[in-house]
Amino acid sequence: MSAVGSAENPLRVAIVGSGPAGFYTVSNFLKHKDLHVEMDMFDRLPTPFGLVRAGVAPDHQKDKSVMRAYDKSAASPNFRFYGNVEYGSDITMADLQEHYHQIMFTTGAPFDRDLDIPGEDLTGSHSATEFVAWYNGHPDFASRSFDLSQENVAIVGIGNVAMDVARILCKTYDELAETDMADYALEALKRSKVKNVYLLGRRGPAQAAFTPPEIKEMGELVDADVTVRSDEAKLDAASLEAMEAEADKNVEKNVAYINEYSERELTGKSRLLTIRFLVSPTEVIGRDGQVCAIRMVKNEAYQSEDGAVRARATDVFEDLPVGLLFRSVGYRGVALPEIPFHESWGTILNDQGRVQNSDGSQVTGLYTAGWIKRGPSGVIGTNKTCAQETVNCMVEDLGKGTHLNPEHTDPQAMETLLQTRKPNYLSWTDWKTLDEIEHSKGEAAGRPRVKFTSVREMLAATGKG
Numbered sequence: 006m007s008a009v010g011s012a013e014n015p016l017r018v019a020i021v022g023s024g025p026a027g028f029y030t031v032s033n034f035l036k037h038k039d040l041h042v043e044m045d046m047f048d049r050l051p052t053p054f055g056l057v058r059a060g061v062a063p064d065h066q067k068d069k070s071v072m073r074a075y076d077k078s079a080a081s082p083n084f085r086f087y088g089n090v091e092y093g094s095d096i097t098m099a100d101l102q103e104h105y106h107q108i109m110f111t112t113g114a115p116f117d118r119d120l121d122i123p124g125e126d127l128t129g130s131h132s133a134t135e136f137v138a139w140y141n142g143h144p145d146f147a148s149r150s151f152d153l154s155q156e157n158v159a160i161v162g163i164g165n166v167a168m169d170v171a172r173i174l175c176k177t178y179d180e181l182a183e184t185d186m187a188d189y190a191l192e193a194l195k196r197s198k199v200k201n202v203y204l205l206g207r208r209g210p211a212q213a214a215f216t217p218p219e220i221k222e223m224g225e226l227v228d229a230d231v232t233v234r235s236d237e238a239k240l241d242a243a244s245l246e247a248m249e250a251e252a253d254k255n256v257e258k259n260v261a262y263i264n265e266y267s268e269r270e271l272t273g274k275s276r277l278l279t280i281r282f283l284v285s286p287t288e289v290i291g292r293d294g295q296v297c298a299i300r301m302v303k304n305e306a307y308q309s310e311d312g313a314v315r316a317r318a319t320d321v322f323e324d325l326p327v328g329l330l331f332r333s334v335g336y337r338g339v340a341l342p343e344i345p346f347h348e349s350w351g352t353i354l355n356d357q358g359r360v361q362n363s364d365g366s367q368v369t370g371l372y373t374a375g376w377i378k379r380g381p382s383g384v385i386g387t388n389k390t391c392a393q394e395t396v397n398c399m400v401e402d403l404g405k406g407t408h409l410n411p412e413h414t415d416p417q418a419m420e421t422l423l424q425t426r427k428p429n430y431l432s433w434t435d436w437k438t439l440d441e442i443e444h445s446k447g448e449a450a451g452r453p454r455v456k457f458t459s460v461r462e463m464l465a466a467t468g469k470g
């Protein structure tokens with residue numbers, strides 16, 4: 006038998022998860038011109054692209070343009086897409102091991118971390134993930150509802166996802182109507198009574214996790230003023246010292262925007278975005294089971310032994326009246342069946358993308374990339390180098406003969422299995438049909454696309470219903 010990876014005996018790779026890490030796996034493999042590789046990509050959703058479709062904000066279409074590069078990878082004759090096929094229910098580890106030499110898991114980290122404070126489960130308290138997935142038309146979240154009749158809303162966290170949520174709540178209907186936001190979300194936001202949006206940060210402006218373009222945008226909203234309390238904009242001695250030593254341009258820009266916002270006059274726009282620093286929620290207060298306020302403790306900044314500026318609680322508390330709360334304090338991945346998992350990190354156990362057992366030994370043929378490999382950090386492009394590192398390991402292992410020995414190497418075999426197991430899977434051609442419908446509806450409405458938001462409708466539109 007010829008070597009695996011030759012024209013006579015191509016390397017067969019399964020990729021579970023069609024977000025950026027999945028697609029950068031494909032493009033990285035395609036760079037190995039001497040290697041004959043066939044790649045089958047699976048996603049539990051009928052549509053590809055993971056958080057690029059269902060996470061990236063609808064008013065940030067430029068960030069979604071990476072889909073064009075992913076399209077190019079998908080055009081390779083050695084690529085197949087199986088949408089609406091979930092690892093762990095529709096296909097199992099045994100199925101994959103019987104059909105592929107190597108298996109890559111790129112399933113992302115889709116859940117928010119909890120605040121772990123009393124009252125977090127009250128009605129009106131949500132994870133930012135739910136809201137983001139809802140306005141982006143993720144079919145699992147399309148039936149959620151959020152009480153937008155509330156005037157005061159708090160978002161715990163000041164990373165870029167928190168910024169997205171705040172911006173969407175502060176934008177006008179006309180601004181949102183130009184996006185590919187789900188139709189039902191657009192209608193609900195049209196009726197929104199939200200007036201005050203608070204972003205709550207644990208540390209000071211110099212430690213904020215947002216990036217300069219995101220904080221700059223907050224000062225350019227059509228019908229929302231932005232403000233920061235001057236005492237919270239002022240940097241403490243530890244932050245000033247750290248800023249001087251590190252000379253990080255992004256931090257300097259962030260601090261400059263915050264200073265400017267603290268000095269800005271309010272102009273009477275219909276919404277007000279208030280960015281708070283050095284506050285930590287300690288309790289969500291409820292009335293009749295519904296959020297009515299958030300209790301916060303004031304923090305002070307200090308320099309810890311490792312040199313980092315951290316926050317510690319004082320004895321000063323404040324109650325902020327809000328009727329709706331979103332938590333956005335980080336993401337975590339979930340364990341997948343039959344794959345070693347690090348519960349507290351929320352990642353697959355791995356070394357440079359090679360899946361490991363808890364004793365550190367390599368699990369032959371299993372690999373990982375993206376957020377489920379390294380945790381929820383970085384931007385879309387970070388997944389490119391992350392996938393590259395893993396693909397390099399896969400190619401190296403192939404060279405050493407370390408791979409699975411599947412029973413079925415005919416590319417048709419997986420299709421045959423799915424025809425009995427999950428006959429209504431969607432191919433790449435099916436996805437392109439949906440894509441075209443979404444685009445043409447969008448064109449008619451002056452929007453980038455009008456999204457399908459229900460699996461049933463997607464199946465019906467592709468004749469798989």
Ligand SMILES: Cc1cc2nc3c(=O)[nH]c(=O)nc-3n(C[C@H](O)[C@H](O)[C@H](O)COP(=O)(O)OP(=O)(O)OC[C@H]3O[C@@H](n4cnc5c(N)ncnc54)[C@H](O)[C@@H]3O)c2cc1C
Pocket residue numbers: 021022023024025026027047048049050053054055056057060061062065068090091092093111112113114115137166169341374375376377382383384385386388
């Ligand atoms: C709200 C939000 C907004 C963001 N905005 C930006 C931005 O504007 N710009 C930017 O650069 N970065 C942004 N990011 C970061 C960026 O989205 C991530 O870096 C990137 O999506 C991570 O890629 P991934 O492939 O690891 O995971 P994901 O994109 O989450 O993809 C994982 C895929 O795996 C699938 N899957 C999960 N479980 C299974 C299973 N059991 N079987 C089959 N399929 C499965 C999922 O359906 C999904 O399609 C944002 C992140 C979030 C959360």
